[in-house]
Amino acid sequence: MPETSESCETPILEGVALTKRFRMPAGGTLRALDGASVELFRGEILGVVGESGCGKSTLARLLCGLDRPDEGEVRFSGRPLTALRGEAFRTYRRSVQMVFQQPFASFDPRLTLGESAAEALVNLGVPAPERERRIAQLFERCGLSPELMRRYPSEVSGGQCQRAALARALAPEPCVLVCDEMTSALDVITQRRVLDLVRGIARERALAVLLIAHDLALVRAYADRVLVMDAGRTVETGPVADVIDRPQSDAARRLREASLD
Numbered sequence: 001m002p003e004t005s006e007s008c009e010t011p012i013l014e015g016v017a018l019t020k021r022f023r024m025p026a027g028g029t030l031r032a033l034d035g036a037s038v039e040l041f042r043g044e045i046l047g048v049v050g051e052s053g054c055g056k057s058t059l060a061r062l063l064c065g066l067d068r069p070d071e072g073e074v075r076f077s078g079r080p081l082t083a084l085r086g087e088a089f090r091t092y093r094r095s096v097q098m099v100f101q102q103p104f105a106s107f108d109p110r111l112t113l114g115e116s117a118a119e120a121l122v123n124l125g126v127p128a129p130e131r132e133r134r135i136a137q138l139f140e141r142c143g144l145s146p147e148l149m150r151r152y153p154s155e156v157s158g159g160q161c162q163r164a165a166l167a168r169a170l171a172p173e174p175c176v177l178v179c180d181e182m183t184s185a186l187d188v189i190t191q192r193r194v195l196d197l198v199r200g201i202a203r204e205r206a207l208a209v210l211l212i213a214h215d216l217a218l219v220r221a222y223a224d225r226v227l228v229m230d231a232g233r234t235v236e237t238g239p240v241a242d243v244i245d246r247p248q249s250d251a252a253r254r255l256r257e258a259s260l261d
């Protein structure tokens with residue numbers, strides 16, 4: 001895993017000079033991203049921090065292909081998404097999975113957790129008995145009894161629902177996991193348990209993880225490198241200890257001071 005972005009390894013996922021504007025209802029546009037760049041390498045956990053509204057979720061959505069940049073490009077294994085066709089695009093879609101902040105909102109309330117988790121496998125043409133077996137294994141790996149596959153989202157706790165969301169994200173065997181504030185809605189003990197699980201699975205499967213978090217302590221505990229964002233820009237990146245303990249940018253200094261209050 002590279003310590004710096006000077007590595008000659010090709011990032012598995014990359015955003016280059018990304019700009020994203022949103023039209024405002026009252027007129028005018030808002031620049032949610034303003035030339036933001038990020039490199040994510042195989043096997044690393046990259047923490048993304050920044051004040052609320054600085055563009056973290058927008059960056060995550062562009063990297064996952066849920067939204068398109070107005071300028072700049074996203075690259076998967078060195079290839080621009082705009083150049084990916086057919087099987088290459090399907091591989092990207094399968095390989096980059098996202099876990100969202102609100103566990104319940106990310107599930108269809110009419111499907112059981114098992115059915116939701118199996119959807120990606122249905123799309124991949126995996127036969128029903130094999131789907132059942134693979135999802136049961138993933139539930140167990142994520143600390144859930146396979147019995148929970150038959151429950152609806154409203155019948156489990158927030159922590160269980162987020163574990164099921166993790167199992168669902170892992171089902172298509174991705175190589176990148178984008179976790180957008182995935183533990184913010186959970187109590188501090190459950191947060192740690194879920195992040196321990198994410199880290200363990202990431203190490204086992206050599207996953208690259210983009211870990212968006214408000215809490216610097218969580219990023220310090222779980223990330224290898226950290227990227228600091230400020231007003232749509234990426235302003236500082238480096239190993240966690242350097243950026244958090246010896247911040248160079250005003251944004252990183254502000255975050256550090258706020259976390260010490």
Ligand SMILES: Nc1ncnc2c1ncn2[C@@H]1O[C@H](COP(=O)(O)OP(=O)(O)OP(=O)(O)O)[C@@H](O)[C@H]1O
Binds near residue numbers: 023031
């Ligand atoms: N679909 C949208 N339409 C209009 N404005 C948007 C949209 N999505 C995001 N924004 C705006 O873009 C800016 C960046 O939002 P974003 O959600 O990426 O920030 P964030 O850093 O993830 O914030 P938080 O930490 O509070 O989740 C904000 O000002 C937000 O209001």
